[in-house]
Amino acid sequence: MNINDVIRGPLITEKLDKAREKFRQYSFIVDRKATKHDVARAVTALFKVTVEGVRTNIVRGKTKRVGRSIGQRPNFKKAVVTLKEGDKIELFEGGAV
Amino acid sequence: MKVQVEELSPIEKKLSIEVDTARVAEELTRAYTALGRQVKLPGFRPGKVPRRILEQRFREQVEDDVIQRVVQTSYLEAVRAHKVEAVSSPQVTNSGLKPDAPFAYEARVEVKPKVEAKEYDALPLAKVDTAVSDAQVDEQLERMRQSQGRVEAVTDRDVAAAGDQVTIDFEATVDGNAFEGSKAEGIGVQVRPGELIQGSIEALAGVKVGESKDIDYTFPADYQAEEVRGKSARFHITVKALQKMVLPALDDAFAQGTGMAQTAEELRTKLRADMEKARKAQAQQDEREALIKVLIERNAFEVPRAMVERAIDSMLDGALRQMARQGIDPRRLNLDFNRLRDEMREKAVQEVKGTLLFEAVAQKESIQSTDADVEKRIEELAAEANQPVAQVKKYFKGEDERLGLSLRLREEKTIEFLKGRAKYS
Numbered sequence: 001m002n003i004n005d006v007i008r009g010p011l012i013t014e015k016l017d018k019a020r021e022k023f024r025q026y027s028f029i030v031d032r033k034a035t036k037h038d039v040a041r042a043v044t045a046l047f048k049v050t051v052e053g054v055r056t057n058i059v060r061g062k063t064k065r066v067g068r069s070i071g072q073r074p075n076f077k078k079a080v081v082t083l084k085e086g087d088k089i090e091l092f093e094g095g096a097v
Numbered sequence: 098m099k100v101q102v103e104e105l106s107p108i109e110k111k112l113s114i115e116v117d118t119a120r121v122a123e124e125l126t127r128a129y130t131a132l133g134r135q136v137k138l139p140g141f142r143p144g145k146v147p148r149r150i151l152e153q154r155f156r157e158q159v160e161d162d163v164i165q166r167v168v169q170t171s172y173l174e175a176v177r178a179h180k181v182e183a184v185s186s187p188q189v190t191n192s193g194l195k196p197d198a199p200f201a202y203e204a205r206v207e208v209k210p211k212v213e214a215k216e217y218d219a220l221p222l223a224k225v226d227t228a229v230s231d232a233q234v235d236e237q238l239e240r241m242r243q244s245q246g247r248v249e250a251v252t253d254r255d256v257a258a259a260g261d262q263v264t265i266d267f268e269a270t271v272d273g274n275a276f277e278g279s280k281a282e283g284i285g286v287q288v289r290p291g292e293l294i295q296g297s298i299e300a301l302a303g304v305k306v307g308e309s310k311d312i313d314y315t316f317p318a319d320y321q322a323e324e325v326r327g328k329s330a331r332f333h334i335t336v337k338a339l340q341k342m343v344l345p346a347l348d349d350a351f352a353q354g355t356g357m358a359q360t361a362e363e364l365r366t367k368l369r370a371d372m373e374k375a376r377k378a379q380a381q382q383d384e385r386e387a388l389i390k391v392l393i394e395r396n397a398f399e400v401p402r403a404m405v406e407r408a409i410d411s412m413l414d415g416a417l418r419q420m421a422r423q424g425i426d427p428r429r430l431n432l433d434f435n436r437l438r439d440e441m442r443e444k445a446v447q448e449v450k451g452t453l454l455f456e457a458v459a460q461k462e463s464i465q466s467t468d469a470d471v472e473k474r475i476e477e478l479a480a481e482a483n484q485p486v487a488q489v490k491k492y493f494k495g496e497d498e499r500l501g502l503s504l505r506l507r508e509e510k511t512i513e514f515l516k517g518r519a520k521y522s
Contacts, residue, residue, distance in 0.1 A: 013140035017147060 006034045006042035010092055011078060023082060026089050030056070030079045039079045047091075050084035100175040107210045108401040110181055115201040116171050121194065124163045132159060160194045164202075172204055182209040185403030207401035214457035216395045222387055222519040225380040229372045237368055241355060242344040251339035255306040261288045262340040263301055269314075269332045276324050283337065293332070294320070301336065309335040388515055389451035396457075400449045408445035409438050452508070459511045466506035471499065474506055 011027040019025040030039055036054040043051050061073030083089075098120070101113040129151050134144045136151070151159075168189055176183055183206045191202035248262060257263050263286055269279040284296075291297025293314045304310050311333050318327045345351045352364035413434070420430075458464070471493075479489040493499050 011140075014142065014145055016140070017150070 001031070001034055001038045003038070003042040003045050006030055006038045007046065008076070012092060016080075019080070020092060024085065024087070025080050025082050026092060027078060027080045030077050032058075032075075032077050034077065034079070036079070039081060043081050047089045049087040049089060051081055052084050053082040055080045055082075098171055098174065100179060102179050102181065105205070106399070108207055108399050110206055110208050112172070112175055112179075112181065112187070112204045112206065113201070114171055114175050114204065115199050116167050118197060118199050120171075121163070121167060121198075121200045122196070124167055125159070125196065128159045128163050128166075164191060164194055164200070167200060168202060168204075175204075176206075181206065183207070184209050184401050184407075207403045209404070210398055210400065210453065212396065212398055212453045212457040214392070214396055214454055214461055217392060217458050217515060218518050219520040220388060220391045220515060220518070222384065222391075222516065222521050224521045225383060227373065227376045227380045229369055229376060233372065234365060234369050237372065238347060238365070242347065242351070243342075245351070245354065246342045246344045248340050249343045251341045255339065257288055257301050257304050257306075257336055257339055259288050259299070259302045260342070261302075262286070262342060263288055263298075263336055264338040264340070265301075265334050265336055267332050267334045269330045271325055271328050271330045276330075277322065279330075285340075292317075298334070301334065304334075304336045306336050306339060309333060384516065385451070385512055386447075388512060388519075389447055389454065392454045393447065393450050396454060398450070398453075400446060400453070404449045405442065405445050408449050409441045412441050412445060412448075413437065455508045455511045458515065459507050462511075462514060464507060464510050464514055466503045466510060470506050470510075471503050474502060 008029040008031060011029050016025070016027045019027070026043075028039070028043075030042075034042075036056055039054045039056065040051040043049065043054075056077055056079045059076050059078050061075045064071050064073060098117060099115040103111040103113065105111050129148050132155060133146050133148070133151055136146060136155075137143060138146050138150070141150075168191070172187060172189075175181070185207040187204035187206040189202055189204045191200070194200055251261065265284050265286055266282040267280070267284065269276070271279075286296045286298050286301070288299060288301045289297050290299045293312070294316070298312065300310065300312050311331055313329060313331055315329045316322075316325045316327060320326045345354070347361055349360045352358045352361045355364065358364040358367050420426075475489050475493055476486055479486040482489070493502055
């Protein structure tokens, strides 16, 4: 998979912000078809950092209803990337874009 | 907080202020907490956004706010602590905020100059005569009668006399030719000395109704009709009818008509009193101005621009309010305020200097206005405005109003003091 297609964007929440501080874990929304290896390669290439580990899961979209109509938010794949100690990605410092 | 006051000139000071690290940090924390509560970022509950992220995104904005806040409070503290009598808002220059370092800035401000009054003894002053003569009262009465006069047809004679109002037809020629507006009928003119073009023709005296007279008249060089400017014209005037201005007799009925008095005698005394009061007020103002002029000559000093501008403001304000009272809408006059201000500037400078000088004299001679003085003046004002004392008192209950009145009284006392020592010529 082309590394430019892997990462869809950063994912920043209160919980993930803490994980980043404590465990150097940076989270991304990635393409559904991307593998852990794809993510590791992409992050290494794009941010010039060393990746120690990648964990992924599919986040199920919430069911939302507006009055009578029921809708489903899209699912997405989340990748949590652990970096080597000392590495960091600047993009995340200022919160979600 | 460290403050250094430096005198740049008698009317300008520079305050170098350094605010402690702790205080800056405290202000920053407060600002970020407040901001965190308002800001909504995706992924964070309101109020739970970490300060690190806030700093990253809103640093400039927050720091500007904090600088403003810190400057405002610390400036006021410094001014109070060092007794700087600021008369303008400060010009602040700062070199930016750094965390974990004291915040330093400089503020330049105009101050009230320290005025020391010298040589205020035996000031030369022209004696002003405030007496009102009988002739002046008569004149005023005559004017009142004039304004109440009625025009009546003359029936007992048919020859125009001085003081009459005459209805005429006329035909005029310049070098034998008619010109625009050279002919008219049924025009009312006065038989009295004056310019023909303003409706005053003295030469009509002695002309009978129905008869005519030829008059030569040279138009002024700045007459509105260009055609005849400066040219000599011959007016052929026919008298059509005579009227006379009948003035009311100066009796009790007339006095009652004016609404000022019951009898003619009372009207006269009242009028005299009014005129004397006006003259005295005018004289007082003139004397004040004269005093200021001499004092300025003897005590030269600079006044800060802010004070002058403020004086202009209040003068303009007074003038506008005066207009409003007279029923003129200042907005419709299309005033050029910048020009007006420039015109007032000289007067305002004088006014400011005067106030400061009187203050200085008062200080030196320890002239003060007491509470009793203020109370007395309030009662006088109430009597003058025909209002209950309690109401006027209520108005002067406010700290500012009372202080203003007290300062005015002190100035009046000072003027009296100076006048007492002045050398009248």
